[in-house]
Amino acid sequence: MPLSALEVSALELSLRVALVSVIGSLPFGLAAAWLLARCRFPGKSLVDGLVHLPLVLPPVVVGYALLVLFGRRGVVGAWLYDSFGITLAFDWKGAALASAVMAFPLLVRAIRLSLEAVDRRLEAAARTLGAGRLRVFLTVTIPLTAPGLLTGAILAFARSVGEFGATITFVSNIPEATQTLPLALYSLIQQPGGEAAAMRLTVIAVAVALLALLLSELLARRIARRIAGAA
């Protein structure tokens, strides 16, 4: 059962969008989690609320806000285009941005929980052994936060693959440009006689999801073994 051109492009686009959104948002997610877990500053609840906003807002609202901000004539969008020639609206990179924003709360939450669970005295011990802040961060904090980073990345990836509302609002539903798997499925359902093709896409979606879950489970086990004091 070879995949049709539309299926291949939708699948490939979905994976690319999800991967780029996760990799791109990881540093920001880690920074936000660090800020929320380790720092005390005025307006922290506000930052906390902002980070979690995409979780409670209708995705369409997020998509529209992105369009206003990052559209060709948006504040940020115009600057990006003028300075770097980058267009996000109606482009797969915009889909990645929309996915990243929607998945951000999940990513930050998982990393933050993991960061808070790190015994800070281990970091203190590392410093008395002569390690500066950066080395402590890289050799103690990050390895011990690895389970949270992984969980967060997987959640964010899953959320990205399934992203629909913000994506269709921000970058529309353009075949082979912004038509990810869910969008393609949506289009097929709208067409008369598209049921068989829709079913095929559904099966593909389920297979991809299962594979991803399996992989992450394997990875999680390996990491858990490592930080539990294996050789």
Next chain:
Amino acid sequence: MIEVDIEKRLGSFELAAQFATPAAGITAIFGRSGSGKTSVVNALAGLLRPDRGTIKVGDEILFSSEAGIDRPPEQRRLGYVFQDSLIFPHYSVHGNLRYGMKRGPAVDPALSFDAVVELLRLEPLLERRTRDLSGGEKQRVAIGRALLAAPRLLLMDEPLASLDLAHRAEILPFIEQLRDRMRMPIVYVSHAMEEIVRLADTLVLMSEGRVAAVGPVEELSSRLDLRPLTGRFEAGAVIRASVAGNDLVFGLSELAFPGGRLRVPHLGLPLGTPVRARIRARDVSLALAPPPGISILNVFAGRIVEIAEDSGPMVDVRLDIGTAQRPVPLWARITRRSTHELALAVGKPVYALVKSVALDRMSFSPYDPVPLQDRG
């Protein structure tokens, strides 16, 4: 020298510690829990920032609020052994040991990887997983890890407190080795007087965030006014002596101190080995005349220096059994009734009867870099 003069407010607790001790041998910081011991050590290590004050080790100022100096922990070169070892779970034993090592050959050959592994007998642990280590083994790895970072001073915060008795006995000799073989200066926090008497040279006594007294262990542990802090149950005297004879027929060792000889069960130590004997007040009885026909081997003539009497049934009597030049304090715990029946008073000559069986091996520690005469 280690010079500490710091103030720090922690919630409702106020730390105002000031002391200076030689950066040699073991300095013990003793006090009840909540007296601020750990805060002092954390301030030394750079993990707790004082509100005001100065911290100096050797010639180097590590912290000074006036001069605006606050060296970060990684630049202080002070090793730190924590109460619960804090082994990195994501590294192997090997990785833990190597964490603080500098590249290149060790500056001090005594602190090379092989020397430290040998000293702490870490060889069989190197390939083990850290989660399979026992508490005592973890603490040995933690000590090795701290040593391999080549510190100028080792801080130990109740390193035995989270271990059971058997494991404590396993670790203690290693700490003695650090002191005697490595000559590593150590600041040792503890609330167990037995450990301190066995290990330490200088005692910093802390109470409610303040330093109540600083001085040689022998002196402070037998001072009456500090007894509420050093603990009533452990009341006793510490005597500095050296092995003067071994009686193999009866299995006894003789320990010479200014003013007499103490006979104890055979120690298996060579002649001349300096040791420290702790004699608990409850193991000492008093008599007005040398008693004839008695099984107790150790009888010393002395004079009463002080009588600590309160309304309780027991009285602690402080004696001097040394010479005119070198007084040697000894405590006796007797009943208040005996005190009155014998008409004991300050200045009165008495005989102290010490049960030699009360002196166990644990109370002795081979000791020490400073000759006896040089100590106040």
